[in-house]
Amino acid sequence: MKIKLGVFFGGNSVEHEVSIITAIQAIENMDKEKYDIIPIYITKQNKMYVGDLVGDIRNYKDINNLISNSTQVTLAPKDDKVALIRCEKKMFENSIYDYIDIAFPIVHGTNVEDGTLQGFLKMFNLPYVGCDVVSSAVGMDKYIFKCLLKENNIPIIDCKCFTMDQYNENPDSITKVVEENIAYPVIVKPVNLGSSVGIKIAKDRRALEEAIADAFGYAKKVLVERAVMNLKEVNCSVLGDYEECEASECEEPVKTDEILSFNDKYISGGKKMGGTKGDNEKSMNAGVLKLPAEISKEMRAKIQELSKKTFKVLGCSGVVRIDYIIDQDTNDVFVNEINTIPGSLSFHLWKATNLKYKDLLDKLINLALKRQREEKNMTFSFDSNILAGYENGFCGTKGKFGK
Ligand SMILES: Nc1ncnc2c1ncn2[C@@H]1O[C@H](COP(=O)(O)OP(=O)(O)O)[C@@H](O)[C@H]1O
Ligand SMILES: [Mg+2]
Incomplete structure (x- = not known):
């Protein structure tokens, strides 16, 4: 019998549209002999839709009509089992639309990729592809991610991080801390966004204040770090789980401005947004890209090693992409960020490593099933009669609950 695979995409995120493209492109490359695929579109209001129109990219030009x-x-x-239940059912219609055996979250950005969707799926004991709740959440918070890497001696660019409340209370003290610890130019980032949204370089105090105000429009926590002006960016994907993982070929995205912009990432290559019918093997991340990256053999090996180490330290599973900044003045390399569900699932990096997209997808699904088998052998509850002893706020010999 075929495995019923629910592919979840969209959601309340600034990368909503990018996720639609990644997901539909992946669906087109999945093995239809093995999997009975149910595309599940999550709107920006977090409503989930299924049906004949949902799996075709052309229908997203008119989302109201699709819905x-x-x-x-x-x-x-x-x-x-886990069922997809109709929210409104017509007369004589079954309330169950279908069942799913395994979920494949293909979502990008805050509110979905950050452990939210993963936690939702976990509540149903549904096996799902990719990183678990904790690795997804830590991977989304640029500051917490840096702290974890630093603790494990993985090179990162040090930063200062503060909340909106702290900044509003005393903006001058925050800018002072930044200026005393990090020299201009600096770069300001919301801690949990993606696609370069809300990110700006500041070369003086006025620009710093403007950049901070702008970043707070997107997140309640902002970080500031040294801006590397003579930089090379390199990305590397990792595939596997806690037991075994491998690193892909490295790529080098090319920017047209001071920082790699949303346009550079998804648009500047012209027709490069893959996923349309008949054009299903173009990577969305191939805006303008050097693949393989123009780096020395030693640098490539170093980045691949750091990638596997980062993957393990974070406890990742599935496929991720880790992005690096090389300071070309010193040849130092720093992990910049991780994408726990990378655009286009980084299939182009695996293709360059001689793994077909279809086989990559198969491996991802098998990893999810493996995790499910392993979790089945663990104990998550034990029977206790603690409630039997609960009376008037007292419970057993452990004392009082509450005050
Ligand atoms: N420390 C830095 N110095 C210089 N440029 C940077 C630095 N950090 C990020 N950038 C630029 O900004 C872009 C977006 O930053 P990044 O941390 O990758 O956030 P996002 O999650 O939005 O992709 C990077 O691709 C790079 O071009
Ligand atoms: Mg980035």
Whole structure:
């Protein structure tokens, strides 16, 4: 029997559209002999839709039309399985739309990729592809991610991080801390966004204040770090789990401005946004790209080693992409960030490593099933009669609950 695979994409994130492209491109490359694929589109209001229109990229030009001709569903445990339940059912219609055996989250950005969707799926005991709740959440917070790497001696660019409340309370003291610890030019980032949204370089105090105000429009926590002006950016993907992982070929995205922009990442290559019918093997991340990256053999090996180490330290699973900044003045290399669900699932980096997209997808699904098998052998609950002893706020010999 075929495995019923629910592919979840979209969601309330600034990278909503990018996720639609990644997901539909992946669906087109999945093995239809093995998998019965159910595309599940999550709107920006977090409503989930299924139906004939949902798996075709052309229908996303008119999302209102897509929604009104699709079926809104939600998940529910049913008969030892997980069912997609119709939110509104017509007369004589079954409330169960279908069942799913395994979920494949293909979402990007805050509110979905950051452990939110993973946690939702975990509540149903549904095996899902990719990083778990903790690695997804830590991977999304640029500051916490840096702290974890630093603790494990993986090179990062040190930063200062502060909340909106701290800044509003005393903006001068924050800018002073930045200026005393980091020399201009600096770069300001919201801690948990992606696609360069809200990121600006500042070369003096006025620009710093403007950049901070701008970044707070996107997140309640902002970080500031040294801006590397003579930099080379290199990305490397890792595939596997806690037991075994391998690193891909390295790529070098090329920017047209001071920082790699949303345009550079997805648009500047012209027609490079893959995923349309008949054009399903173009990577979205190939805006303008050197593949392989123009780096020495030693640098390539170093980046691949750091990538595997970062993957393990974070406890990742599935496929991730780790992005690096090389300071060309010193030849120092720093991990910049991780994408726990990379654009286009980084298939182009694996293609360059001689792994076909279809086989990459197969490996990802198998890793999810492996994790499910391993978790089944663990104990997550034990029977206790603690509630039997609960009376008037007292419980057993452990004393009082509450005050
Ligand atoms: N310390 C830095 N110095 C110089 N440029 C940087 C630095 N950090 C990031 N950038 C530039 O900004 C871009 C976006 O930053 P990044 O941390 O990757 O955030 P995002 O999650 O939005 O991709 C990078 O691709 C790079 O071009
Ligand atoms: Mg980036």
